[in-house]
Amino acid sequence: AVPRPANKLLTLVFLLRTQPTPQVLLGYKKRGFAHGRWNGFGGKVEPNETIREAAVREMKEESGLLVSNLDEMGVLLFEFVDDPQIWEVHIFRTTHFSGEMTETEEMRPQWFDQCAVPFDQMWPDDKLWYPFVFNNKYFDGYFKFEGLSTILEQRLMEREGP
Numbered sequence: 001a002v003p004r005p006a007n008k009l010l011t012l013v014f015l016l017r018t019q020p021t022p023q024v025l026l027g028y029k030k031r032g033f034a035h036g037r038w039n040g041f042g043g044k045v046e047p048n049e050t051i052r053e054a055a056v057r058e059m060k061e062e063s064g065l066l067v068s069n070l071d072e073m074g075v076l077l078f079e080f081v082d083d084p085q086i087w088e089v090h091i092f093r094t095t096h097f098s099g100e101m102t103e104t105e106e107m108r109p110q111w112f113d114q115c116a117v118p119f120d121q122m123w124p125d126d127k128l129w130y131p132f133v134f135n136n137k138y139f140d141g142y143f144k145f146e147g148l149s150t151i152l153e154q155r156l157m158e159r160e161g162p
């Protein structure tokens, strides 16, 4: 049988704040893969870094902010039909940050009230698991996509934290 390639390791960071109201920082992807959607900040894990180091690095590159005290809330596996490589996305949450928010060529960062997240301009699975992140619950999930907008199969379950 043809061996499956190792999963593609990716990170996604959600920076939350409670003042003035419960909010989450999202970035609008201006170009490149899945552009035109709001998302957390993240990207590929390089061979010379841990997943957590990659999460901090990508957040700095994409938002200008230095985050710390990351809490790993979950792992989502994304399969795309016709692509044998499964994406393994490690989801982090934190409230600790420093620095000035900056717009880059790739990303436009913006604070959103957690009750007003633009799910219609995001990946279709996000509305299902963002509540776990907002409520500080741990979770695992799997989504099988056809194209970038059709979910063929899904699993999502809460789990015990560390």
Ligand SMILES: Nc1nc(SCCc2ccccc2)c2[nH]cnc2n1
Residues within 6 Å of the ligand: 010, 011, 012, 033, 039, 040, 041, 042, 043, 044, 078, 089, 123, 124, 125, 126
């Ligand atoms: N929120 C969200 N994100 C992704 S890809 C995240 C990982 C990534 C990939 C490429 C560049 C930067 C970050 C998703 N895929 C399917 N549903 C999804 N939901």
